[in-house]
Amino acid sequence: MSNSLHLDIPRGVPWIDFTREFDAPVAAVFEAHRDPDKVRQWLGPHGYEMAIDRWDFTTGGGYAYTHTGEHGTFGFRGVFHTVRENEFALQTFEFDGAPDEVALEFMWFEDLGDGRTRLRGRSIGRTVEGRDAMVESGMETGMAEGYDRLEALAAGAGAGAG
């Protein structure tokens, strides 16, 4: 079975749905989102250095980080409305290049058994146009590259080699 990223981008609504399966246990996939030392190793497109100013992956917590690469430094921040271990996370997301164009991002962590996990997500922007601009910015490539690194990280952790 393929573990590649699947995006669903329906016309006329402001959201993107995605799914990605991992050959790794749900606890390892969740931990790769919770622990900033792990997040730094996978989040974002290839070729960027991630610097985390804040990463508090708890209900009511928040985050702030930058990605630095050949095109410059890009900042991101948000708050975590809900985090439930190995199950669910809900965050806001803002790119400092598009101030106040905040998205709401739902993530469901699903235990598929046999040490496999499905991550399902919905990201909702303020407008359909903003959603479309995010898609055109190369979001899919960045997500796919990030999740490939997450899989390597979480599969290693799941095998006790983390």
Add this chain to the structure above:
Amino acid sequence: MSNSLHLDIPRGVPWIDFTREFDAPVAAVFEAHRDPDKVRQWLGPHGYEMAIDRWDFTTGGGYAYTHTGEHGTFGFRGVFHTVRENEFALQTFEFDGAPDEVALEFMWFEDLGDGRTRLRGRSIGRTVEGRDAMVESGMETGMAEGYDRLEALAAGAGAGAG
């Protein structure tokens, strides 16, 4: 000019837009959102007692409150992604009767001059169906009643009678 609440609920998208003008200065309308002692006096439909567990109207802050009336006690909570004084607020919003059906709510405070203010808002749900259910729950009446009380409160404060 009428200060009544105007709602725009387009078909097929998950958001509601609203506007409400006030015969009160922008600082008074903003302060009625910031100060929990004031919030308690206006937020919600008529006939409910509001109890605030947390109200930290700042960027990265959050809130939790209950409304108690003849039909029972209803809880609400969220986080504030951004709060800029007299200008802008962006929060998440969750009703405990619909767990994880969180909305993202934008509010723009606009100084119209002559001691008048326009509040513009957009509330975006996770799904079109969830948005429609919120509308059918009587949201418009509750908002309209609350903003009528806010106007009385803020106009009094603006006239130095608060």
